[in-house]
Amino acid sequence: xxxxxxxxxxxxxxxxxxxxxxxxxxxxxxxxxxxxxxxxxxxxxxxxxxxxxxxxxxxxxxxxxxxxxxxxxxxxxxxxxxxxxxxxxxxxxxxxxxxxxxxxxxxxxxxxxxxxxxxxxxxxxxxxxxxxxxxxxxxxxxxxxxxxxxxxxxxxxxxxxxxxxxxxxxxxxxxxxxxxxxxxxxxxxxxxxxxxxxxxxxxxxxxxxxxxxxxxxxxxxxxxxxxxxxxxxxxxxxxxxxxxxxxxxxxxxxxxxxxxxxxxxxxxxxxxxxxxxxxxxxxxxxxxxxxxxxxxxxxxxxxxxxxxxxxxxxxxxxxxxxxxxxxxxxxxxxxxxxxxxxxxxxxxxxxxxxxxxxxxxxxxxxxxxxxxxxxxxxxxxxxxxxxxxxxxxxxxxxxxxxxxxxxxxxx
Amino acid sequence: xxxxxxxxxxxxxxxxxxxxxxxxxxxxxxxxxxxxxxxxxxxxxxxxxxxxxxxxxxxxxxxxxxxxxxxxxxxxxxxxxxxxxxxxxxxxxxxxxxxxxxxxxxxxxxxxxxxxxxxxxxxxxxxxxxxxxxxxxxxxxxxxxxxxxxxxxxxxxxxxxxxxxxxxxxxxxxxxxxxxxxxxxxxxxxxxxxxxxxxxxxxxxxxxxxxxxxxxxxxxxxxxxxxxxxxxxxxxxxxxxxxxxxxxxxxxxxxxxxxxxxxxxxxxxxxxxxxxxxxxxxxxxxxxxxxxxxxxxxxxxxxxxxxxxxxxxxxxxxxxxxxxxxxxxxxxxxxxxxxxxxxxxxxxxxxxxxxxxxxxxxxxxxxxxxxxxxxxxxxxxxxxxxxxxxxxxxxxxxxxxxxxxxxxxxx
Numbered sequence: 001x002x003x004x005x006x007x008x009x010x011x012x013x014x015x016x017x018x019x020x021x022x023x024x025x026x027x028x029x030x031x032x033x034x035x036x037x038x039x040x041x042x043x044x045x046x047x048x049x050x051x052x053x054x055x056x057x058x059x060x061x062x063x064x065x066x067x068x069x070x071x072x073x074x075x076x077x078x079x080x081x082x083x084x085x086x087x088x089x090x091x092x093x094x095x096x097x098x099x100x101x102x103x104x105x106x107x108x109x110x111x112x113x114x115x116x117x118x119x120x121x122x123x124x125x126x127x128x129x130x131x132x133x134x135x136x137x138x139x140x141x142x143x144x145x146x147x148x149x150x151x152x153x154x155x156x157x158x159x160x161x162x163x164x165x166x167x168x169x170x171x172x173x174x175x176x177x178x179x180x181x182x183x184x185x186x187x188x189x190x191x192x193x194x195x196x197x198x199x200x201x202x203x204x205x206x207x208x209x210x211x212x213x214x215x216x217x218x219x220x221x222x223x224x225x226x227x228x229x230x231x232x233x234x235x236x237x238x239x240x241x242x243x244x245x246x247x248x249x250x251x252x253x254x255x256x257x258x259x260x261x262x263x264x265x266x267x268x269x270x271x272x273x274x275x276x277x278x279x280x281x282x283x284x285x286x287x288x289x290x291x292x293x294x295x296x297x298x299x300x301x302x303x304x305x306x307x308x309x310x311x312x313x314x315x316x317x318x319x320x321x322x323x324x325x326x327x328x329x330x331x332x333x334x335x336x337x338x339x340x341x342x343x344x345x346x347x348x349x350x351x352x353x354x355x356x357x358x359x360x361x362x363x364x365x366x367x368x369x370x371x372x373x374x375x376x377x378x379x380x381x382x383x384x385x386x387x388x389x390x391x392x393x394x395x396x397x398x399x400x401x402x403x404x405x406x407x408x409x410x411x
Numbered sequence: 412x413x414x415x416x417x418x419x420x421x422x423x424x425x426x427x428x429x430x431x432x433x434x435x436x437x438x439x440x441x442x443x444x445x446x447x448x449x450x451x452x453x454x455x456x457x458x459x460x461x462x463x464x465x466x467x468x469x470x471x472x473x474x475x476x477x478x479x480x481x482x483x484x485x486x487x488x489x490x491x492x493x494x495x496x497x498x499x500x501x502x503x504x505x506x507x508x509x510x511x512x513x514x515x516x517x518x519x520x521x522x523x524x525x526x527x528x529x530x531x532x533x534x535x536x537x538x539x540x541x542x543x544x545x546x547x548x549x550x551x552x553x554x555x556x557x558x559x560x561x562x563x564x565x566x567x568x569x570x571x572x573x574x575x576x577x578x579x580x581x582x583x584x585x586x587x588x589x590x591x592x593x594x595x596x597x598x599x600x601x602x603x604x605x606x607x608x609x610x611x612x613x614x615x616x617x618x619x620x621x622x623x624x625x626x627x628x629x630x631x632x633x634x635x636x637x638x639x640x641x642x643x644x645x646x647x648x649x650x651x652x653x654x655x656x657x658x659x660x661x662x663x664x665x666x667x668x669x670x671x672x673x674x675x676x677x678x679x680x681x682x683x684x685x686x687x688x689x690x691x692x693x694x695x696x697x698x699x700x701x702x703x704x705x706x707x708x709x710x711x712x713x714x715x716x717x718x719x720x721x722x723x724x725x726x727x728x729x730x731x732x733x734x735x736x737x738x739x740x741x742x743x744x745x746x747x748x749x750x751x752x753x754x755x756x757x758x759x760x761x762x763x764x765x766x767x768x769x770x771x772x773x774x775x776x777x778x779x780x781x782x783x784x785x786x787x788x789x790x791x792x793x794x795x796x797x798x799x800x801x802x803x804x805x806x807x808x809x810x811x812x813x814x815x816x817x818x819x820x821x822x
Contacts, residue, residue: 196642197647229676233607234666242660244656245655245657267690278676324687383639
């Protein structure tokens, strides 16, 4: 492979691909809306498949709509795979997911055009419904790919609006025939925007992602008593909003106290009845806790549960906790991380060994093959927004690091 | 008047009247929905007017729909007036407002049937749109009656749905010809359910209401920055929900610290975008502060404003405050309070000199004539609910205290 160390992707072609895909489902505010299995998602899929076919890749679509584009190697071996997703949230940017797919496609284009045939085949994947914005769970396609969820169960699951996932796949022409996961990669690398502010603060232009936070989503319900805001003395109140405020402060303080990579967020609070002159009867809030260490994440969950019990005893409010979603932390493969690190060094650029705070398809692939991720900086740490952006130099650099890492792994 | 000290209202007739009026606009959950100037409000008005006419009262309807029923006195003097409202919130009970009107009507029935002619005329009033549930402001009819809002301005004001207040009054047949406030009462007493838990805790069966809390409604906006809940370290966050929690805790602690009758409520909190995995960009919350002392209410408002400034400096969140509504405390007339007290003593029942936490029509009438209120206990302190209830013994007692107080004032 030493011959190919000077190989570089075509920056303009990468930027053009991102821009072309990003125009599909674009809204007036500049955001992209290609919710999974909608007409807009179909437009995006059709475009990427047309590019794959134009490049001469063998395109396979599996039963849950995951798309694989394969470039043969010199030997009959499992492929070195890259990829991500092209579905978006309702107000997405043009990079989240798409960058991983199109940087991968650009890497394969570069290899093919250079006339290089690697020992392992190369592959680029587009996984179905990573965002989970239209229907749950998120990371659906990659979850099914690695056997974490049954195909039949997935196809029969309802989508709000009356159809099932199976019907929605058939409607847009992506109910494929391949069995998900029938091709087990030799290795998987996903390139992605960081979606956070760490790289953008100047500590590195490339992230070699060593692990991924475990994510605990829970719903907290606080039951008090609705009463007149004017006529009910403070000492006779059972104020659900005040209980909710205690929980928000606790989650914030807990994350600071546990330190490290622990984060805690209350993103949604709903008060009932929610009127200016009525003491709230009920508060329902979401708690998002994340830590790359399972033991620490469990500690955070236990501390929250304990706090809610104490709050109930001390205030007369009723508190309850309902799990919504839970993923354990993922530790990526040391060898793949090392290959990414070497590629960044080859490019002469500063890199950071780091943790992903967001869930990604790579965490699913890590269950069946050695996996890791490459991060490029997100300007301002912003994603899921029309303001989502990355410096073109960084997009180019990330794709070159991916290219070199894939060449190395496919040797 | 000493001859009439044994005069008592007809308990069954009062209960029947409350039940008959309460059936109009009744919903499946048992609540009453007679929003101001709707068809249901018209039904209620027609019923009460028919009772007034049946009793032989002179019925006058003014230009904003306030209804007066007058029983002549032996001299041409200003009337001793009672009354309240019969409009309800969307999920009202059958007592709020209606009790004041029907206890007043029952008092006049009792006087008339006993063949008593008082020196002053007696009057019972039904004021338009006390609740403000369908259109603002609340206490509209009594506000116009005392000259606090112009008639033309009121009639031209829009109601959501396309019409104006004037059109809505004409539609239901209550665009009267009297000039609001042309009859200035000699005194005004409003009977009302307490809508709070003080009397029901056993300290008295009758409240002689000496004052009414000033009410300050403000909207607080906290601006932070939306960011990914997983990838944004705690120290780089500007979390609007956390800011909102600080405000909720401050309002609660402030009310406890100021003590006395000070109350503080955050009844509504809206987070944007309000998603489980996004740090909220913005929180908009309402703050309801009440105190019967204007100086203390101003202190509470100033302390809140100061807290928001400090919060902004210390956290990097932007905070702002918008006034929504402000009424000064009302101090009722010492003589009227004393007459109510004497009536309760005459009935041999424990009474409490107390403060009203809610806004009432009597606070408007207090601007033009000596006024006060009689409270009866609300079971559980509940109102604006199908569960709103008062013991029939207390309803009877309150009407008798009202009857005796009006006889005394009309001497």
